[in-house]
Amino acid sequence: MGIVTDQSPATLQTAEAGLVMSDIEVFADRLTSYLEPEQINLVRRAYYYAEQAHDGQTRRSGEPYVTHPLAVANILADMHMDYQSLMAAMLHDVIEDTGIPKNALEKQFGATVAELVDGVSKLTQMDFETKAEAQAENFQKMALAMAKDIRVILVKLADRLHNMRTLGALRPDKRRRIAKETLEIYAPIAHRLGMHTLSTDFEDLGFKAMHPMRSTMIDRAVRSARGNRKELLNKILDALQELLDRHGLPGKVMGREKHLYGIYQKMRGKRKAFNEIMDVYAFRIIVDSPDTCYRVLGAVHSLYKPFPGRFKDYIAIPKANGYQSLHTTLFGLHGVPIEIQIRTEEMEETANSGIAAHWLYKSKDDVINGHHARTRKWLKGVLEMQERAGNSLEFIENVKIDLFPDEVYIFTPKGRIMELAKGSTPVDFAYAVHTDIGNSCIACRVNRRLAPLSEPLQSGQTVEIITAPGARPNPAWLTFVTTGKARSNIRHFLKHQRHAESVALGERLLDKVLAGFETCLADITEQRINAVLAEYGLNLMEDLLADIGLGNRMAYVVARRLLLNDSQHDQAMADDSAQPDSEEEPALAIKGTEGMVVSFARCCNPIPGDPIIGLTSVGRGLEIHQENCRELSLRKIHPDSALHLTWDKDVSGEFTVELQVELEQQRGIIAQLAASTNMADASIDKISVDERDGRVSVVQLVVRVRDRLHLSQLIKRLRALNGVMRITRLKN
Structure with a gap:
């Protein structure tokens, strides 16, 4: 590709400017196949700007730093990316490494390129060496950047690929850290965007850096096996090609190599020996049209017997990342299993390059093709999860679930196809249709028969969700849902429901104590409330009430603070442990409808009519026991945490x-x-x-x-x- 990185560091250090010039000219020549001359000139100008900005900087290997942006641009050129992406690749380290501000780039190259460079720079500044939460925060940034302009992540993926190819100059511990991060985040994202070639490169390079000995041993074994089975492989390949020629079907047959990390994963995950995996012979047949794909399928099924249940049609129903192909497994010569993929040239290009295949960036006003539309839909779902997640760790957990599952394809009652992760349940399906459907789901019919909400769905089933007004998610659903969208929406609803219930309980507990002082919350001045909120470091009274309801603060202590003026403050600090006798306290009435912040102890199972007492515990709210519950005597109960309770006259529930x-x-x-x-x-x-x-x-x-x-x-x-x-x- 004419990239300087192929040369030795010594040569690079003594290289004259003309040598580097020739590399950019070789690169510019490559671009003539799909870009306009004025666009190529803009890319060339971006290179010269980067070369000047990085003047005097070198990589750890000793190469001039500008060789890295040029290599990244070469990777993107392989994908036929647009000229703005190539310019961003040339400039992607300028903001971070040279101190040139974003507005300077905007003046030179326009707002779009400056935004792309800024987006990539923010991702480059990630520090994954810190704790898990920092990694999750950075992943969140990446998701938001992807949603804003998908080209940001494509430039970042190319940047990461070149860094993976040049890991040799780093310390072993840093190599392993970067490799782990690549396998956990960048490879799945590339896979999710349908970029199989990039994903495979990430996996093999990451595997080699993480487990060099295992990688070397498997590579050696693959080379050996390839030699041993060459004769049989050629016989099968010739038979398939002859079959196509005999039926007048245009197409070419090629052997398909398994990549090292894929073999390693199968050996570990499926507990299979190397020989069992290599015994499967894999081929790919590339044809001219979808119609020919199905005709070739019929022909190969007439040549060798197909394995029952091993045929998959991803042309009629593409994968979520846009992948299309026919898959079948056959009994070949001597009974050896043969895996065959049949697809068109365009499908092959899409399978390898995914969203970057034949790239033509489209604005929001343009018609978006199927693959881009699917990616936009996925990114919209990622944004929705980001908005609903309680924190970055929860967000990354939910997104990783969706990166990248096997799919099942489920039909709605009207015949629409929904793509879901393997193992999805009717609750996952309900949330995939619409968040409100999921939140109000009470039952379901699978193929017109009532079925449990926790039953895993199978491809081809028709699912109908039964909803009811006023219904709400069950916390038990979190034990069986599999999709990130369902999990994040259930948690979001329960969290807000719990917050509202804790505020209501906190208000009742505070009013109960204030009633003992012959006052109520409405009588407390706004000035005094603000003073107490400032003392506790809170912004809203709602937050204080929620803390009381959850048991994080004692209602009596808060009431004392609210009733004091500033001159009494210091005395109150010493007297907070003093609490009025329970006989003087008005009892709090339990209605049975308080929700998740009030629970009934399983040790004694109190019911309306039983004498009861309440215990507040931090973060859990109020737990109700019978007064004579033996558990109370076994625990060391703090007097302040026990509340005198009674049953409301209109108590409801079971x-x-x-x-x-x-x-x-x-x-x-x-x-x-x-x-x-x-x-x-x-x-x-x-x-x-x-x-x-x-x-x-x-x-x-x-x-x-x-x-x-x-x-x-x-x-x-x-x-x-x-x-x-x-x-x-x-x-x-």
Whole structure:
């Protein structure tokens, strides 16, 4: 490619200006195949500007620094990238390394190129050596830059590829760090953008830097295996080419090499021996049109028997990154498996270069082709996840899920195809259709039959989501959803719901304490509220109330602060531990609808009618126990964290109770127990049976009731059953 990096450092250091000039001219000559002369002149001008800006700077290997931007531009030229991308490649280190400001570049080369250079510079300044959160923050920057102008990430990927090719000059620990980062982030992004060649290069170079010995051993084994099977491979290749000629089908057949990192991953992930992986012979057939692809498929199936269930049509339903091809696996000569991919020249180009294939950058007003539209859609989803993520670590976790899954293809009831990650559930599907559909989802039908929301979906299924107004996401969904969009939206909803509930509870707790001082929150002056907020380092009263509701601050301490004037402040600091007797405190009424910030202890399962007490714990809100709960005596409870509670007269909801039923063994008795529970308008959550001896069984029933009266009616009905000997409500 005429890149100076192929020469030795000694030669480079003594090279005259003319030698470097010739390299830019060789590069400019390459561009004549697809760029206009005036565009090539702009690229040349950007090179000279970079050469002057980097004058006197060298790379760690001793090369003049300008060889790096030129090499990056060469990589982009291989992808036929537009002239602005090539200019940005030439200038991508100018802002960071030479102190030339963005506005200077804007004056010289225009706003678009300056924005591209600025975007790449911000990504180049990433410091992945710090903790995970810093890496996540930087990944977030990358996602935002990609959404603004996808060319930013393409220049950055080319920059990273050249750096990976020249890792030899770095310390081993730095090589491994950069390689790990490349394998975890840059290779998946290249894959997600459909850039297979770039992704493969990243993986093999990263593998070599991370595990040099393993890479060398696999490379040696591949070369050996290639020689041993050359004769059989040529026979299959000749048979396939002869088949195409016989049927008058235009196309060329080529062997397909497996790359080293792919072999390593299969050996580790599928626990396969090297020989098992290399026993599969892979070929690619390139034809002139999609119609010919299907005709070739029929022809090869007539030559060799296909493996059942191993055919995939990515032409009719492309992958999310735009990849199109027919895949089939056949029983070949001597029964050896043959993998064949059939695609057009255009599909081959797209498979290798992805979004960069035949690049023509389009503005928002232009018609965008299918591949660009898919990428824009994905980037829009990334932005949505970024907005909803609580922090950068959560964001990177969600995005990594989508980089890059195997897909399943699901149909909506109207026949629209949705692409989802392998293992996706109806909840993932609901969020893929629309966030509001996911949030209000209550059930689903898969192929017109009711199915669990947690059931993994299979390609070809038709899924219908059943929604209900007022429904909301269940925290349990987080245990089975697989897509980043579903996970981020569920967390976002629950977080905001929890915040609203904690604010409401905090206000009730604070008002309860203030009522003991014969005042209320509405009577506190705004000046005093602002003073207390400043003392706690908070901006809004809502944040203070949320802290109280979550148990992060004691309502009594906050009330004392609010009721004091500044002269009493110091005295209050000493007296905060003093709290009014619980007899003087008005009890907080529990309604049962407080949400996630109020929980009912599983140790004693309190229900309306039981005497109750509340415990506040940091970050978890209020936990309700029965007053005589044995757990309270076992814990070391701080007096300030215990609250006097009562049940609201309009308490609503169902509450869990555990019953132990001793009964004589007889046929059908368990069914009678279940039927009687149902007739008492109670529901069974769990039932288990233990035999005490040959005559008596002990049944543990976990049931849901409204209150103590409802419980007594249930127990009365169960005692009336023939064979029931004793019923005990279990506590602790």
